[in-house]
Amino acid sequence: MRCRKCPKRAVLGMPRHNTAFCGPCLTEFVRTQVQRAIKSQAMFAPEDQILVAVSGGKDSLTLWEILLKLGYRADALYVDLGISGYSERSREKVERFTRDVAESCGAKLTIHTVKEDAGAGIKELANLVKRPTCSTCGTIKRYQFNRVAWENKYDVMATGHNLDDEAARLLGNVLQWQEEYLQKQSPTLPASVAGFSKKVKPLYRMTEREIAAYAIVNRIDYLVEECPMAKGAKMLVYKDALNRLEAESPGTKQRFYWGFLEKQKKAAASSSIAMAHLDQTTLQPCDTCSQPTTAGTCSFCRMMARAKNPTR
Numbered sequence: 001m002r003c004r005k006c007p008k009r010a011v012l013g014m015p016r017h018n019t020a021f022c023g024p025c026l027t028e029f030v031r032t033q034v035q036r037a038i039k040s041q042a043m044f045a046p047e048d049q050i051l052v053a054v055s056g057g058k059d060s061l062t063l064w065e066i067l068l069k070l071g072y073r074a075d076a077l078y079v080d081l082g083i084s085g086y087s088e089r090s091r092e093k094v095e096r097f098t099r100d101v102a103e104s105c106g107a108k109l110t111i112h113t114v115k116e117d118a119g120a121g122i123k124e125l126a127n128l129v130k131r132p133t134c135s136t137c138g139t140i141k142r143y144q145f146n147r148v149a150w151e152n153k154y155d156v157m158a159t160g161h162n163l164d165d166e167a168a169r170l171l172g173n174v175l176q177w178q179e180e181y182l183q184k185q186s187p188t189l190p191a192s193v194a195g196f197s198k199k200v201k202p203l204y205r206m207t208e209r210e211i212a213a214y215a216i217v218n219r220i221d222y223l224v225e226e227c228p229m230a231k232g233a234k235m236l237v238y239k240d241a242l243n244r245l246e247a248e249s250p251g252t253k254q255r256f257y258w259g260f261l262e263k264q265k266k267a268a269a270s271s272s273i274a275m276a277h278l279d280q281t282t283l284q285p286c287d288t289c290s291q292p293t294t295a296g297t298c299s300f301c302r303m304m305a306r307a308k309n310p311t312r
């Protein structure tokens, strides 16, 4: 198979675009797609300070690398969950990338360690507060990213969610008719109240396979293994179903998710109520930590109070 842009041998076929690229042409294609995502979804401007959520996996490290190569000012935050073995290995990948790539671009890494803050790793903490591990993890990560962004005045928070993630999430939301989640599923979520950062997903145009190929071509050393807590997650079932549809009909994921975004845009244009305004009427500062919340005390502060006093 030959590259469609130059005479070199292709490293990746892309049936959804009916094309194939060699390493350098793939790199150019992916960076152009990310730049297009940033512009078309008004994610951020060159002067903005970006905080990237990194986990040590291919998506988040690739996102950080691309933003730096495109000349954006992007630092990163890693949350060490204290999962025996996995957390040490993922942290090592993040720290190595920081040393080998990010620091030479003037970027820095912040690490938040759950054990140091809460006195227990994520599994023990979830047991203490009697909640599933992943929902405890979600609350902590959301809180810490928002806190670090707020304290350090980052303009925007970026995550490595890709087309596979977003299409699978959309499928889940549609199957359960989660209207509230459907309304908020977007590559760009505006800063809804003061102190609540704007959130963006610049990789939403790229599939997992394309990102993995980019990471290999550009020698990004990432952790291949998934978090052990992800086993049995519904999202993996949705991804598997979409992969089978994609194999039968290339471009299914793109048509599904991008089609949804088009419809959402049309619906927003015909409605006088913007999503940000909806949020502003319902969010207020937490009475313990001042971060935005719908309740008097935010879910993170309630969870930590419960962890300190589990009998309550």
Ligand code: SF4
Binding pocket: 122, 133, 134, 135, 137, 138, 227, 228, 229, 230
């Ligand atoms: S799988 Fe669950 S515990 Fe692991 S990182 Fe994801 S949300 Fe957190």
Ligand SMILES: [Zn+2]
Binding pocket: 003, 004, 005, 006, 007, 008, 021, 022, 023, 024, 025, 026
């Ligand atoms: Zn080429």
Ligand SMILES: [Zn+2]
Binding pocket: 286, 287, 288, 289, 290, 291, 297, 298, 299, 300, 301, 302
């Ligand atoms: Zn709080």
